[in-house]
Amino acid sequence: EAAVTQSPRSKVAVTGGKVTLSCHQTNNHDYMYWYRQDTGHGLRLIHYSYVADSTEKGDIPDGYKASRPSQENFSLILELASLSQTAVYFCASSDRGRRAEQFFGPGTRLTVL
Amino acid sequence: GDSVTQTEGLVTVTEGLPVKLNCTYQTTYLTIAFFWYVQYLNEAPQVLLKSSTDNKRTEHQGFHATLHKSSSSFHLQKSSAQLSDSALYYCALSEASGGSNYKLTFGKGTLLTVTP
Numbered sequence: 330e331a332a333v334t335q336s337p338r339s340k341v342a343v344t345g346g347k348v349t350l351s352c353h354q355t356n357n358h359d360y361m362y363w364y365r366q367d368t369g370h371g372l373r374l375i376h377y378s379y380v381a382d383s384t385e386k387g388d389i390p391d392g393y394k395a396s397r398p399s400q401e402n403f404s405l406i407l408e409l410a411s412l413s414q415t416a417v418y419f420c421a422s423s424d425r426g427r428r429a430e431q432f433f434g435p436g437t438r439l440t441v442l
Numbered sequence: 443g444d445s446v447t448q449t450e451g452l453v454t455v456t457e458g459l460p461v462k463l464n465c466t467y468q469t470t471y472l473t474i475a476f477f478w479y480v481q482y483l484n485e486a487p488q489v490l491l492k493s494s495t496d497n498k499r500t501e502h503q504g505f506h507a508t509l510h511k512s513s514s515s516f517h518l519q520k521s522s523a524q525l526s527d528s529a530l531y532y533c534a535l536s537e538a539s540g541g542s543n544y545k546l547t548f549g550k551g552t553l554l555t556v557t558p
Binding site for chain 1: 475477485548
């Protein structure tokens, strides 16, 4: 059974609209992450969280907000979606520690028109 | 901040021949952990190898890598490529982001295509 799930798996949004991507993990991990994947840029960290009710900015946070209401759930919010935010978004979770590997969800393909 | 540089773009190799994907890094921290992630078509990235010990060879699924802090490298190698190895490969560095918190910095990825 998949330990990190994402919803929706695919979404088409209009420019200026609000988009919410959801992530749920059953790994009992403290850390959760949101990445976007673009050809030529690889995986880039948007936001992450190491405890419920707290989020941290990653490397490219502009235009995104995050919410961690519980240990299991982590959402990524695009208040005003733009064309440049068309990408594949991955959520991941990990245990504490620098050797801890991250476990990724299946991804959400977002297209902003 | 820290950075990871991989063989960029596309690497094509013939089945049965060796393959090497380069990864070098720059970091301000003495103690680090390194990962190779593999992403098959339409799937999520998953860990292939991980290491934090200098000069120790790590192996998994026929791939191997050795962390060399003296040359700031963690190259991925396989002696005989298989068609099923075709995938996107990421090198990643675990770095402290403040206090006891850690995050991964990924390279841009290398797309490996193995041809018959």
